[in-house]
Amino acid sequence: MILEVKNLNLFFKEKNKDVQILKDISFNIRKNQCLGILGESGSGKSMLWKSIMGLLDDNFKIEGEVNFQGINLLNMNKEEKRLIRGDKITVIVQNPMTAFDPLFTIENQMIETFQTHTNKNKNEIKKLAINILEKMNISNPLEVLEKYPHELSGGMLQRIMIGLSMALNPSLIIADEPTTAIDSLNQIEIIKELKELHEKLKLTMVFITHDLHILSQVADKIIVMKDGMIVEEGLKEEILNNPQNKQSKFLVETRMKLFKKFEECTKEVL
Numbered sequence: 001m002i003l004e005v006k007n008l009n010l011f012f013k014e015k016n017k018d019v020q021i022l023k024d025i026s027f028n029i030r031k032n033q034c035l036g037i038l039g040e041s042g043s044g045k046s047m048l049w050k051s052i053m054g055l056l057d058d059n060f061k062i063e064g065e066v067n068f069q070g071i072n073l074l075n076m077n078k079e080e081k082r083l084i085r086g087d088k089i090t091v092i093v094q095n096p097m098t099a100f101d102p103l104f105t106i107e108n109q110m111i112e113t114f115q116t117h118t119n120k121n122k123n124e125i126k127k128l129a130i131n132i133l134e135k136m137n138i139s140n141p142l143e144v145l146e147k148y149p150h151e152l153s154g155g156m157l158q159r160i161m162i163g164l165s166m167a168l169n170p171s172l173i174i175a176d177e178p179t180t181a182i183d184s185l186n187q188i189e190i191i192k193e194l195k196e197l198h199e200k201l202k203l204t205m206v207f208i209t210h211d212l213h214i215l216s217q218v219a220d221k222i223i224v225m226k227d228g229m230i231v232e233e234g235l236k237e238e239i240l241n242n243p244q245n246k247q248s249k250f251l252v253e254t255r256m257k258l259f260k261k262f263e264e265c266t267k268e269v270l
């Protein structure tokens with residue numbers, strides 16, 4: 001088991017009382033598995049991975065266990081957590097623009113990242129950076145390396161971030177709605193690439209989204225969240241074909257309706 005979350009409760013500390021945000025969350029992920037976390041906006045998906053990664057400040061209180069490769073992350077100090085992030089666990093965030101520093105070129109940011117997490121020198125890193133961009137189907141890597149983040153599209157930046165995360169060779173990758181900030185053509189491409197990379201590199205992933213269609217492409221196992229709780233957990237096929245919970249049924253039906261509409265529209269066009 002790579003990650004085992006046990007009875008996780010998260011509270012936001014308010015003056016008079018604590019407000020509970022996550023309620024008794026338990027799940028686990030095996031090596032090479034892609035776990036999908038499905039839920040509508042506000043269901044607690046982002047709070048969940050931020051709790052796991054120890055990214056919440058002192059306004060929050062966390063109870064429970066987050067065992068990562070046998071070590072409880074909740075007992076680690078700030079420095080230990082910082083070392084785990086990037087080395088062992090990497091996160092692909094919703095908006096790639098926020099993950100890059102606007103003042104530095106892509107090349108400089110890649111050099112900095114790999115100098116922090118590996119023993120490679122600048123020349124080795126440059127070769128690796130070109131290789132990463134090529135793997136992510138970026139056809140002019142030398143040109144792209146010289147650009148600043150604002151000179152590249154969201155889709156391009158997201159590709160770079162995914163490539164960078166993979167190259168750090170982490171034990172776990174957390175992707176939080178990695179395609180929300182990019183246009184639909186790029187979304188399809190990026191999902192395809194993530195799926196291929198997951199299969200080829202045998203990655204262990206947590207994929208967070210409100211979009212069941214995306215999970216039907218990439219996930220092995222799905223947990224459905226609502227109001228800070230897990231309301232259903234099962235293999236992808238079980239959730240897609242035979243959802244038990246009201247919320248899961250609603251999400252599956254919405255997906256079917258969207259599909260039908262799409263089919264009707266394409267019939268009219270063809």
Ligand SMILES: Nc1ncnc2c1ncn2[C@@H]1O[C@H](COP(=O)(O)OP(=O)(O)OP(=O)(O)O)[C@@H](O)[C@H]1O
Binds near residue numbers: 042044048210
């Ligand atoms: N900084 C914060 N302080 C206090 N409560 C918060 C904070 N951020 C989020 N919450 C609360 O936590 C709950 C879960 O929010 P969260 O952002 O995890 O949802 P989500 O499922 O990731 O939604 P989205 O898909 O819109 O990002 C919400 O009720 C929200 O009001």
